[in-house]
Amino acid sequence: xxxxxSNTPARTALASLRNDRTPAGAEDFRLAALGLLAxxxxxxxxxxxxxxxxxxxxxxxxxxxxxxxxxxxRAVLAQKPSADSPQFLDLPVAAxxxxxxxxxxxxxxxxxxxxxxxxxxxxxxxxxxxxxxxSESWPxxxxxxxx
Amino acid sequence: MSGLNxxxxxxxxxxxxxxxxxxATTNNVANANTPGYSRQVPVLVSSDPIVIDxxxxxxxxxxxxxxxxxxxILESRIQQETQGQGQLDALVSALQxxxxxxxxxxxxxxxxxxxFFNSVxxxxxxxxxxxxRQGVLTAAGNLASAFNITANNLSIxxxxxxxxxxxxxxxxxxxxxxxxxxxxxxxxxxxxxETAGTFIDQRTSLIDQxxxxxxxxxxxxxxxxxxxxxxxxxxxxxxQSFLLDAQPDASGxxxxxxxxxxxxxxxASGQLGGLLQARDLQIPSIQARLDTLAAGFANxxxxxxxxxxxxxxxxxxxxxxxxxxxxSGVGAAASLSLAITDPALLAASSDGTVGSNGNAEVMYxxxxxxxxxxxxxxxxxxxxxxxxxxxxADATAEQSATxxxxxxxxxxxxxxxxxSLDEEAANMVRFQxxxxxxxxxxxxxxxxxxxxxxMKVS
Numbered sequence: 001x002x003x004x005x006s007n008t009p010a011r012t013a014l015a016s017l018r019n020d021r022t023p024a025g026a027e028d029f030r031l032a033a034l035g036l037l038a039x040x041x042x043x044x045x046x047x048x049x050x051x052x053x054x055x056x057x058x059x060x061x062x063x064x065x066x067x068x069x070x071x072x073x074r075a076v077l078a079q080k081p082s083a084d085s086p087q088f089l090d091l092p093v094a095a096x097x098x099x100x101x102x103x104x105x106x107x108x109x110x111x112x113x114x115x116x117x118x119x120x121x122x123x124x125x126x127x128x129x130x131x132x133x134x135s136e137s138w139p140x141x142x143x144x145x146x147x
Numbered sequence: 148m149s150g151l152n153x154x155x156x157x158x159x160x161x162x163x164x165x166x167x168x169x170x171a172t173t174n175n176v177a178n179a180n181t182p183g184y185s186r187q188v189p190v191l192v193s194s195d196p197i198v199i200d201x202x203x204x205x206x207x208x209x210x211x212x213x214x215x216x217x218x219x220i221l222e223s224r225i226q227q228e229t230q231g232q233g234q235l236d237a238l239v240s241a242l243q244x245x246x247x248x249x250x251x252x253x254x255x256x257x258x259x260x261x262x263f264f265n266s267v268x269x270x271x272x273x274x275x276x277x278x279x280r281q282g283v284l285t286a287a288g289n290l291a292s293a294f295n296i297t298a299n300n301l302s303i304x305x306x307x308x309x310x311x312x313x314x315x316x317x318x319x320x321x322x323x324x325x326x327x328x329x330x331x332x333x334x335x336x337x338x339x340x341e342t343a344g345t346f347i348d349q350r351t352s353l354i355d356q357x358x359x360x361x362x363x364x365x366x367x368x369x370x371x372x373x374x375x376x377x378x379x380x381x382x383x384x385x386x387q388s389f390l391l392d393a394q395p396d397a398s399g400x401x402x403x404x405x406x407x408x409x410x411x412x413x414x415a416s417g418q419l420g421g422l423l424q425a426r427d428l429q430i431p432s433i434q435a436r437l438d439t440l441a442a443g444f445a446n447x448x449x450x451x452x453x454x455x456x457x458x459x460x461x462x463x464x465x466x467x468x469x470x471x472x473x474x475s476g477v478g479a480a481a482s483l484s485l486a487i488t489d490p491a492l493l494a495a496s497s498d499g500t501v502g503s504n505g506n507a508e509v510m511y512x513x514x515x516x517x518x519x520x521x522x523x524x525x526x527x528x529x530x531x532x533x534x535x536x537x538x539x540a541d542a543t544a545e546q547s548a549t550x551x552x553x554x555x556x557x558x559x560x561x562x563x564x565x566x567s568l569d570e571e572a573a574n575m576v577r578f579q580x581x582x583x584x585x586x587x588x589x590x591x592x593x594x595x596x597x598x599x600x601x602m603k604v605s
Contacts, residue, residue, distance in 0.1 A: 048551060052551060052552065052555050099540070100540065100543065100544055100547070103540060103541060103543075103544030103545075104544045104547045104548045104551070106544070107544055107545050107547075107548035107549075108548050108551070108552070111548070111552065
């Protein structure tokens with residue numbers, strides 16, 4: 001799905017930013033960034049639910065959406081009109097909310113990885129080595145389950 | 148006649164079983180909103196049949212027991228998450244209080260450092276101006292106060308956490324004693340074949356509460372239960388509870404003892420774990436960095452001050468601006484103070500000539516010099532603020548994640564052990580009908596007996 005085809009205020013504002021050859025208006029920039037941050041927030045809340053429900057497909061879909069949204073956000077932030085405009089004060093607040101949700105997501109993912117490691121050890125049977133779990137460092141150990 | 152008696156007996160067993168089952172349903176409905184209650188189900192079994200060759204005849208039904216529905220693994224996971232939540236609640240609460248000291252305000256250390264350097268910069272424009280000299284002393288005094296207040300607040304907070312440790316240990320002891328008493332009641336009931344569902348529910352609820360205070364491992368025996376801390380210190384063994392003890396060390400800091408062994412460093416989760424983590428790791432780490440900043444700053448400023456000349460052209464060799472911090476640096480922030488009160492003693496001159504501002508400029512240059520662990524004073528302070536914010540944000544996120552998981556686990560427990568009023572209503576109708584049907588059988592058998600009794604032998 002092309003994220004630019006969805007007709008949300010943020011994407012409309014982003015499209016106008018991209019199509020307009022003149023420097024982006026401050027209000028356009030603010031609307032686009034706030035809209036994308038709000039969408040990211042919703043997406044993270046949805047992926048938390050998916051993670052808790054062990055819905056791998058839902059989680060993957062949300063993660064894909066988050067990658068697309070963060071790319072869009074990066075594109076919008078690259079067109080920031082001025083550095084210290086006071087009308088952007090609401091952006092850091094929204095960004096902090098998203099940052100908090102990313103940290104919560106990371107914590108939930110760490111827990112899920114611990115569970116996966118446990119199952120992996122169990123499936124390995126008597127040959128399993130019950131050393132420290134590999135949950136704190138990438139990459140994940142090779143999955144013992146044959147496809 | 149023996150056939151009719153057997154039928155009567157079977158019908159009576161049906162009446163009795165239906166009545167018992169209805170009592171379980173009644174209890175479920177009554178406890179629908181009781182926290183921690185596990186729904187009860189009647190276990191009905193067919194009574195042993197009698198064999199009258201060639202027939203095998205049933206003898207009715209027996210209410211074998213009333214069992215509480217619970218998932219032990221789920222309960223264990225809830226207790227584990229509860230420990231994590233207790234730890235994070237205490238830690239986040241402590242960190243949020245710590246963070247207040249580092250929020251930007253007119254009196255915070257970062258602002259006071261900037262004001263000090265601004266006053267030195269102003270002095271360099273007119274080094275003989277007494278009011279500008281006084282301004283430097285005032286800014287230096289304010290900076291020392293900012294360090295003192297922050298260090299003092301952190302010490303007070305550590306003291307408060309220390310008191311909380313004592314209170315938490317006391318609450319742990321109350322709970323372990325209650326659990327031991329319940330263990331005794333449960334064992335007594337189970338030893339005589341009675342069900343102890345209500346007491347087990349109460350014990351589960353108490354273990355949940357205990358889990359929020361300290362890391363607990365649960366070992367289930369046949370009729371009893373043993374609780375230890377995660378490092379193996381006993382808390383409850385069957386009907387006996389083992390008290391934890393809080394005792395101060397030589398510096399007055401409370402340590403937790405189990406059976407005479409200091410287990411303070413091994414308590415990792417539960418509220419006690421969070422309190423200890425804040426008291427022994429997070430706050431001391433901030434205090435140490437604050438001391439490093441205060442000592443590094445005072446030494447750097449003193450070195451420049453003592454290398455210059457005062458307003459009267461005298462060398463300021465013995466006129467430190469700040470009282471020299473302790474050599475180890477420990478306690479530097481709390482004890483930082485001004486060493487001079489006479490503005491004329493400020494060494495703005497680098498060569499002793501009146502009007503020279505060379506030394507004031509050197510002092511101002513400290514602002515951007517890497518004098519503390521390879522960083523300028525402002526950058527080092529920003530690092531402390533960032534670190535406090537970062538640790539708080541991480542702990543808060545972890546707390547949110549734990550709450551989400553715990554809520555989900557509690558929902559799962561409710562679906563397994565909770566009372567569904569719809570299901571209970573259906574059960575009530577079912578048992579009522581069973582009771583009515585058994586009563587009808589009794590009535591019919593009674594009528595048949597009357598028929599037999601009234602038979603006339605011709």
